[in-house]
Amino acid sequence: MNQIPSHSQMPTFVKNESNTKPLLFQHPTTSEMRRSRLAQFKADAKDFALFIVFAICAWLLITLLLTAFFGG
Structure with a gap:
C-alpha cells in the first residue's frame, strides 16, 4: 500500500504573519x-x-548536645 497523503485540504494563507505583537506582553x-x-x-x-x-x-538541640557531651 503505497499511498501518498493528499494535502488538498490545506488552507492557503495570504502572507505569513507573526503572532508576536507588542500588545501580547506589557510590563506590569x-x-x-x-x-x-x-x-x-x-x-x-x-x-x-x-x-x-x-x-x-x-x-x-545545642543545649542537649552540650549536656550530653559535658554532663549535667
Missing part, C-alpha cells in the same frame, strides 16, 4: 507589582514565627 504597572500591607504583614508574621520556632529548636 507599579500598582500591580506592589503588595498590599495586609499581605506584607502576614508574610512578615509567618517568617517571624518560623524564625522563633527554628531558634528554639536550635537552642534546645
